[in-house]
Amino acid sequence: MRVVRALSAALLTLTVAAGPAAADASPSPSQDEASAPTRAGTSFRTATEIEQGQRATASGSTGDYLYWSFPADTGQRPTVEATVKLPETHASQTWQIDVWDGLRRRQACRYGAQTRTAEADTSSMKLTCVLRTVRAWSEPWGNDPLPGTYYVRLTATGVATADLGLPVDTGIRVDSKDIGGSAAVDGSLAEPLVPGIASKAEEEQEDAAVLAGLEPEDGWTSGWWSDRWVWTAIGGILAALAGVGGYALTRGTGRPSRVPPGA
Amino acid sequence: MITRTRLAAGVCALLAALTAGLAFPAGAAAGEPTGQDAPKVDLVLDVSGSMRARDIDGQSRMAAAKQAFNEVLDATPEEVELGIRTLGADYPGDDRKTGCKDTAQLYPVGPLDRTEAKTAVATLSPTGWTPIGPALLKAAGDLDGGDGSKRIVLISDGEDTCAPLDPCEVAREIAAKGIGLTIDTLGLVPTAKLSRQLSCIAEATGGTYTSVEHQDELTDRVNQLVDRAADPVVTPVPAEGADRCAAAPTLKSGLYTDREEFGQQRWYRVDVPPGKELRASVSVAADRAVNPGYGVLMQAVTSKGREIVRGEAAGNGRTDVISTGLRYPKAESDDEDAPAEAVCLAVSHSFSAASGVKATPGLPLELTVDVVDAPSQAGDVAAFGLGRGWWLLGVLILTGFLAGLVWGWLSRWRVAVWRTN
Numbered sequence: 001m002r003v004v005r006a007l008s009a010a011l012l013t014l015t016v017a018a019g020p021a022a023a024d025a026s027p028s029p030s031q032d033e034a035s036a037p038t039r040a041g042t043s044f045r046t047a048t049e050i051e052q053g054q055r056a057t058a059s060g061s062t063g064d065y066l067y068w069s070f071p072a073d074t075g076q077r078p079t080v081e082a083t084v085k086l087p088e089t090h091a092s093q094t095w096q097i098d099v100w101d102g103l104r105r106r107q108a109c110r111y112g113a114q115t116r117t118a119e120a121d122t123s124s125m126k127l128t129c130v131l132r133t134v135r136a137w138s139e140p141w142g143n144d145p146l147p148g149t150y151y152v153r154l155t156a157t158g159v160a161t162a163d164l165g166l167p168v169d170t171g172i173r174v175d176s177k178d179i180g181g182s183a184a185v186d187g188s189l190a191e192p193l194v195p196g197i198a199s200k201a202e203e204e205q206e207d208a209a210v211l212a213g214l215e216p217e218d219g220w221t222s223g224w225w226s227d228r229w230v231w232t233a234i235g236g237i238l239a240a241l242a243g244v245g246g247y248a249l250t251r252g253t254g255r256p257s258r259v260p261p262g263a
Numbered sequence: 264m265i266t267r268t269r270l271a272a273g274v275c276a277l278l279a280a281l282t283a284g285l286a287f288p289a290g291a292a293a294g295e296p297t298g299q300d301a302p303k304v305d306l307v308l309d310v311s312g313s314m315r316a317r318d319i320d321g322q323s324r325m326a327a328a329k330q331a332f333n334e335v336l337d338a339t340p341e342e343v344e345l346g347i348r349t350l351g352a353d354y355p356g357d358d359r360k361t362g363c364k365d366t367a368q369l370y371p372v373g374p375l376d377r378t379e380a381k382t383a384v385a386t387l388s389p390t391g392w393t394p395i396g397p398a399l400l401k402a403a404g405d406l407d408g409g410d411g412s413k414r415i416v417l418i419s420d421g422e423d424t425c426a427p428l429d430p431c432e433v434a435r436e437i438a439a440k441g442i443g444l445t446i447d448t449l450g451l452v453p454t455a456k457l458s459r460q461l462s463c464i465a466e467a468t469g470g471t472y473t474s475v476e477h478q479d480e481l482t483d484r485v486n487q488l489v490d491r492a493a494d495p496v497v498t499p500v501p502a503e504g505a506d507r508c509a510a511a512p513t514l515k516s517g518l519y520t521d522r523e524e525f526g527q528q529r530w531y532r533v534d535v536p537p538g539k540e541l542r543a544s545v546s547v548a549a550d551r552a553v554n555p556g557y558g559v560l561m562q563a564v565t566s567k568g569r570e571i572v573r574g575e576a577a578g579n580g581r582t583d584v585i586s587t588g589l590r591y592p593k594a595e596s597d598d599e600d601a602p603a604e605a606v607c608l609a610v611s612h613s614f615s616a617a618s619g620v621k622a623t624p625g626l627p628l629e630l631t632v633d634v635v636d637a638p639s640q641a642g643d644v645a646a647f648g649l650g651r652g653w654w655l656l657g658v659l660i661l662t663g664f665l666a667g668l669v670w671g672w673l674s675r676w677r678v679a680v681w682r683t684n
Contacts, residue, residue, distance in 0.1 A: 039487065042445075043469055044546060044586070045518070045629070046496050059483070061473040063462060065583045103588025104544040104631075106576055137641050140572050140590040157581045164458045165450060165474030181651050187641030190540065196497065198516035198542075198633035209495035211518065211631070228649035235656050239663030246667025250675055 040066035040154075040170070044104060044195075047151055049214040052078070055173045062093070063164040066154045068172055071194075073216045074136045074147045074223055075183050076176035079112070082127045082154050085169040086118055093118050094158030097127045102148035102193035102212070107131055115157070127154070133179045136223045137187030147220060148193025149212040184226035192220050300409035302492040303344045303372050305402045306332070306485070309419035309451075311351035314389035316420070316452070320478045324420050324451050325389050331481040332384045336377050338486050340493040346372030346405055347380065350398035350419075351391035362392035363425035372405050393421050396428040399464075403437045403444060413444040414470075414492040416485060420451035422460045431460065432621065434467040435550060439522060439624035443498055445470045447488050452476055467550045469583070469627075499629060504529030508564060508607035514632050523547065524625035528611040533632055534603040537596035542633040544574070544588030545610050547626050552617040559585045559612045566605050577613075585612065592637040 040058035041047040047067035050056045060066050072078045082097050096115040099107045112128030131145060138144035154170055156163075191197050196211035308328060319327040332347075339345055347370040354365040369387070370380045399415065406413040423430045434446055447470040448461035462472040471488075475481045499520035505511045511530035523529050535541045545561045558577035562570050574587035593604060610630070616622050642648065 039491070042471060042491075043548075043584070045499070046491075046494070059487070061471060061484075064471045100586065101588075103542060103574070103590065104546055104586035105574060105588045106586075136646070137638060140592060155581070155583075159581075161455050161459050164462050165453065165472045167473070167480060181646075184646035184649075184651075185641065186643045186646050186648065187639055189638045190636035193542070195544070195631050196516075196518065196633065198635050199518075209497045211497055224646075226646050226649070228646055228651045231651040231655060232649045235650065235659040238656060239659040239666075242660040242663035243667035243670070246664040246669075247671040248667075250668055250671025 037068075040064075040068055040172075043067060044100075044151055045211065047212075049212065050172065050174065051214065051217070052076075052174045052176055055171055057169065057171045059167060059169050061164075062087070062090070062156050062159055062166045062168055064155065066170060068152045068154075069149050069212055069214070070152070070174045071192075071212075071214050071216050072131075072134050072145070072147065072150050072174075072176065073192075074134055074188075074221050075179050075226075077133045077179050078131045078150065078174050078176045080129045080131070080152050081173050081175070082152070083124060083171045084118075084127070084154070085124045086122060087163075087166040087168060088123075090118075090120060090163050090166060091160040092120055092158075093156050093160075093163060095125060095127060096155060096157045097129050098153045099129055099131060100151040100153075101145060102150070102195050104151070104195075105143055107143075107145055107150070117158070133183045135183060135185050137185055137189060146189060146193045148189075149195060149214075181227035181231070184228055188223040300411035301342055301344045302412045302414070303346070303406045303409065304414045304416060304489055304492045305346045305348055305372055305405050306335075307348045307350065307398050307402050307415055307417045308332070308369075308387070309351060309393055309395075309417075309421070310349045310387050310389055311391055311393045311421060311424075312355075312389050313393075313421045314451075318452050319476065319481075322478070323389075325387065327478045327481060328418060328451070329384055329387065330478060331485055333381055334482045335485045335489060336375070336380050336384075339375055339377075339489055343375070343489060343493050344373050345375045345380070345489070346370055347383065348398060348402050348405060349387065350394050352387060354391045356391075359392070359425070363394040363428075364397060365391050366394055366398040366401050368401070368405060392424050393419065394425045395419060395423040395430040395460075395464075396425060396433040399430060399433050399437060399446065403440075403442075406444060407442070410498055412492055412494075412496055412498070413442065414488065415444065415446045416488050417446060417448045417461070417464065418451065418481075418485070419448070419457070419461065420453070422454075422457045431463040431467055431551075434464040435621075435624070438468040438550060438627065443520075444468060448472045449481065449484060450474045451481070463552075466583070469548060469550070502531065502630065504531050504610065506530065508532065508566060508568070508609075511607055513605075514630070516633050517631075519630040519632070521628045521630065522625035523610065523612060523628045525614060525616055525622050527625065528609055529628065531608045531610070531630065531632075533606050533608060533634065535591065535593045535606050535634060536603040537593055537601045538637050539634050540590060540592040540637045541606055542588070542590050542631075542635065543608055544586060544631045545608075546584045546586030546629045547610075547612040547614065548584045548629070549582055549614060550627055552620050554615045554617055555579050557582070557585055557612065557614045559587050559610070561587055561589055562609045563589055563591050564607045564609055566607065571606065585614075588631075595637070 036054045037048045037056045047069040050070050094117045109129035112130045114129050118125050134145045194212050314325040317323045349369050350366045370383045402415045446468040448465045450457050450461045453474045465472040473484050499518040502519040511532040513532045560575045562573045572589050574589035576587040
């Protein structure tokens with residue numbers, strides 16, 4: 001009976017300990033809307049940097065290639081959401097968002113409406129791309145998402161010549177789901193996949209233009225912490241308790257009655 | 264009329280030169296930490312006869328442009344050097360040859376004197392032809408020199424009337440000079456043909472095209488473009504790739520630009536010391552009409568010709584760029600002074616020019632190279648080989664329990680053996 005009680009107590013502790021870590025899935029709180037960027041870049045080099053959880057807006061023209069970049073760290077699964085407010089009169093248009101990592105390798109969307117066609121009477125549309133989980137390490141031959149800068153491009157891929165140049169209002173927001181320990185892999189990069197990071201370290205100039213300068217809110221994680229430590233430690237404790245329990249079973253309950261006191 | 268404008272322009276130039284002479288040393292003394300020159304913007308305004316049309320919010324196109332210019336001149340950031348060039352402002356006659364040379368610098372590119380510039384703009388009245396091509400060439404000349412960002416903002420209401428010099432070709436040639444110049448175009452109440460021509464000019468240099476039907480749109484857009492010029496950007500260094508590994512130029516960490524013709528392969532070389540990681544990415548821009556279906560391939564190759572790793576990408580449909588990248592971590596060496604390995608990067612793309620499109624100069628190519636510390640290797644799929652999940656707990660509990668049982672029985676047996684003896 002004692003064993004069962006001890007076990008259930010241990011399990012309870014475990015659920016309490018692992019619960020918050022596993023369920024830490026709420027998107028990061030929204031930033032001050034006033035400080036959000038109100039423009040977009042036109043190439044990788046000039047991409048406007050945005051933070052996660054920030055809603056950036058930009059007015060542009062149909063046919064423009066609008067670029068933003070955002071930092072994503074280990075264990076995050078970013079979702080890119082773009083809105084396009086189309087001009088009053090327009091022909092049917094196809095819009096698309098593409099995402100690249102810091103090495104300008106195109107990243108696949110797990111799901112979400114990455115490409116959408118707006119018919120002539122549509123006034124706005126919403127595009128979504130849910131990326132894969134960012135891993136701490138991958139083989140150089142792989143294309144897995146790694147911590148670093150990510151580029152987003154929003155553009156009209158199918159557009160009639162008469163619609164070129166018409167004004168549009170666009171908005172973009174990136175939120176991440178924290179995947180936690182189930183995505184914790186071994187190994188880590190020495191530096192996040194931020195373009196120009198090697199030249200930045202050399203120059204050490206405050207005002208110098210950089211390809212990408214934004215970091216996640218709390219800086220890049222060192223990558224050694226994950227809830228796997230908690231699971232493994234609790235597993236060890238439970239194993240020890242179970243060992244004591246097993247030992248106790250073989251000994252019976254308490255002192256044998258036939259043994260005289262003081263023997 | 265002509266002489267008067269010239270005189271005004273001359274006076275402006277002199278004044279600007281003086282102000283520049285006075286202002287520059289002061290700026291240098293204040294210390295420009297970026298080491299970059301001031302961004303330059305040249306506004307190119309169409310002053311052809313068609314600008315008389317009264318179809319922008321009930322006023323003439325010229326009046327709308329003037330008002331927009333006044334507001335833009337007020338809002339121009341301090342650090343931007345702004346100039347204004349006109350096309351078709353002076354020659355009202357019918358002679359095509361003369362009409363197509365009609366472009367003049369209304370206000371020279373330099374530190375801005377708002378009053379001077381506004382006065383100059385006020386003198387304009389719609390007059391002549393639309394020589395977009397020659398005006399762009401001259402505007403590129405106006406912006407020459409310095410390593411800051413350069414931008415031409417072209418505002419026109421009619422397509423080029425000076426064929427056979429195609430302004431789109433002109434834009435591409437300007438871009439090919441590698442001076443990092445962007446041309447943004449704005450069409451006032453454009454026709455489909457003008458839209459096509461102006462967006463072609465914009466795409467040739469990585470710029471944007473906007474069609475304008477209202478006064479406030481014009482002001483907002485030009486303001487936005489001038490502001491964009493003021494943003495500090497990294498200027499790429501021109502590099503010239505070779506046709507084979509042995510002759511390839513050696514690149515260090517940085518941002519590079521080059522041109523690559525259709526069907527060509529470009530080679531570059533990077534030295535990677537042991538314990539370092541090479542990160543390279545390349546993007547090839549489509550600055551002209553290309554056929555749908557394209558790709559880019561970058562291979563990292565040893566000096567012996569063995570491929571180490573490759574990055575590849577393919578696409579289809581309307582695009583401005585196709586890009587890919589690769590990583591190559593070089594293992595730590597036991598030998599302390601082991602030499603750096605020369606890794607060759609071979610870049611090729613599979614764009615094909617649409618029919619009737621010139622193949623030269625090549626497509627613009629942008630290359631980033633970063634040599635950083637190598638990553639720590641993974642010894643296991645999971646972080647530090649740690650476990651996770653209910654199965655792990657179950658197995659550990661079961662193992663612990665069995666171990667406890669065995670231990671208990673063992674000790675009972677030992678006690679029993681001890682008792683018997």
